[in-house]
Amino acid sequence: MAYLTQPDYVKYACSCGQIKPITSLYFCRHCLQIRCGFCICHEVDSHYCANCLENMPSSEARLKKNRCSSCFDCPSCFHTLSTRATLAQPRQTPEQGSGDSKVENKQAKKMYYLSCFNCRWTSRDVGIPDQPVASGGWPERVNPNATRINQLLDYYKAIAQQEKQEKLDRERKKFAIRGKYITLTDKTGLTGAMARNIAGLPSSESTMSAIANFVPSEASADVEELSEDFYTKELNLNQITSMPQRLAAPEWQPSSVSRLYPIAKLLSVKRSQRCRACDHNLTKPEYNPGSIKFKIELLAFYHVPEVKIISYEPMKPGCTSALLLKLTNPTGHEMQVRLLQPEEVPDTEDRLEEPKSLEKSLEKSLNLEKDNLWYETVQRKADVTATCRVVTPDVTLTLAQRDDAAEYDDDATHDANDIILWRKSNKLALRLQVRCGEEVEAGSAAEAALTLQYRYRNTVPAPHEPRDHTLHATLMLQLGHVSG
Incomplete structure (x- = not known):
């Protein structure tokens, strides 16, 4: 008997035919469909710096080329640079009218420089002067080809x-x-x-003027000659930059270590994900860059029953093996679940086609919106070809609602039933049988397909729509390999 807790051994079928773990899927409670990463649109909500957590609008981020003006990365090892303080000693100046020198009565001034705590690179290594302020005063390099x-x-x-x-x-x-x-x-x-x-x-006038006034580049036959000691000079690899170091600064691409300058840190984004079918948000984070919470978080893990494999017996061709599954109800409402075969699911005409309205399509084109090619794709069923078949009982299982306080209760109820092994809060363990085909070769992957028919209650239904819906979720079970 093998004990499996990894989520990749149980994969769910998306509405577009992809098969992925439940942790990588979303659930749209408006069109009541499971969505994967290919069925959603990604939108940028806000830009922020992951180091100083400074939030900035998209227009400002575009002007700054999506880089922070006060945080820098090390050009040698790409770790975040830290600001270190030092005391600058006062200069000695000659006294007026005499050759003697004296120290001015000035206090030592605090100056700042950048340092990397990983490779010990500092801004003093390339001759960048110390700055009187800790942030915002570092000089910017100007690209000669800007x-x-x-x-x-x-x-x-x-x-x-x-x-x-x-x-x-x-x-x-x-x-x-x-x-x-x-x-x-x-x-x-x-x-x-x-x-x-x-x-x-x-406007079209500015567009035409930009094209007319453009001066194309011309190739030149004059090539700068190499130095005389190019082939005879001893090569020191410690003084030459690596390929990642050069590509980190594509505007200059320094060839020697002495020309490495601090790299402005790239901005991070908070993105929301939207269903392509109904244009409703599936995930939407908080605007505050320091917050990890979500305003909307429609993950399949919180709406679709979760199935885990507790254990199973080795699969043999033409034999029947035992299989223990655990079902979990993640919602706050009682749920009825039935086990079906994939071919028993009724066919629903839930296909998204290209809009037939000519007026709507022309209006979208005049508004200069991007073409949504996803309308041209038609939803298809997942390929659930399996080598094993689960014997599904003709019973309706009831799963209790989720109760966070019951998670600390260790008592489980054991039912006198051939199917139900035990109950605990919103969890249920099932004892099932799996039949392996006689034509299956030894050593091949043992896969079984199963469909969950569950009762889902929508907490935010549209007007004049029912709250309770009967939905189906097809999943694939990875049961190791067929033994001989």
């Missing part, structure tokens, strides 16, 4: 905007009907220029 890089960025942005506008114009002419208003923008006279202004995009 002007050319900005010109290239503006040029390619103008090219992309021009191609997008041409695509929108072609789609608009394709559905144009004389004498009829296709969209509200045709009736009110909202032109493409006004739509771009509303969306905050550059």
Whole structure:
């Protein structure tokens, strides 16, 4: 008998056909479907620095190139640099009218420099002067090619905007009907220029001027010659930067260690995840960067019954083995569960197709929204081909609601039943039988498919909709390998 507690041995089927552990899935309580990472949209809520926890809006983060102005990483080992203080001794100045020198009556001034506690790199190693303030006063390096890089960025942005506008114009002419208003923008006279202004995009005049005034680069045959001692000079690897050190500063790519400068720390983001089918939030964090709580946290772990494998007997071709499962009700309401075979699940026409409304599609294109290609994908069933078959009993199991106080109760109720092994709070242990196919070869993976039919109560139902729903969750059980 093997005891398994890892969640990867029990995987659930998503509505798109992916099979993943329950800890990697979400549950949308608006469309009542299990969603995986491919069925959701990721949106950035806020930018913040993971070191100083400074929160900044997206516009400011864009201007700062998504980097913090007061926190730095070590250019040698990439650990966070710390600010250290030191006392600067007063300078000796010659006395006026004589050759003697004296020390001015000044107190020692506190100065600050950056230091790495991991590799002992300091900002003094590259000649960066000490600063009188602890943060915010460090000099910024100016890229000599910044002007050319900005010109290239503006040029390619103008090219992309021009191609997008041409695509929108072609789609608009394709559905144009004389004498009829296709969209509200045709009736009110909202032109493409006004739509771009509303969306905050550059105008067509500025786009054309950026393309016309662009000066392309020209190749030059003059190449700087190598130094005379390039091949004869002794190589010291301790003075040469590694490839990760060069790629960490792509603007300069220093070749020697003496040219390593502190790297501004990259900003982190708090992101929310939204269901692509109904556009409702599945997870939404708090705005405070120091908080780890969520305003919305619709994880499948809190809504779908959890199944764990307690133990199982070795699988043999053509034989029946025992299987012990544990079911857990994560919700605060009583739940009825039935065990079914995957082929017994009724087919529901829950497919998302491309919007048929021509007016809606044109309106989305005029608003310059991004194309949602997910509408073109059709939901499919998961591939639950298994080598073993679980004998499902024709009974309805009742799981009690979740009670946090009952977690500390060690008493379990043992039922005089061939199926139920024991009960404890919102948990239930089942004794089942698994049949292995006779054609299964020894050494192959023993997998069994099972479907849970459970009663789910929606705590925030829409008006005129029922609160209780009958849902299905298909899962795959990994039962080791078939023995000979």
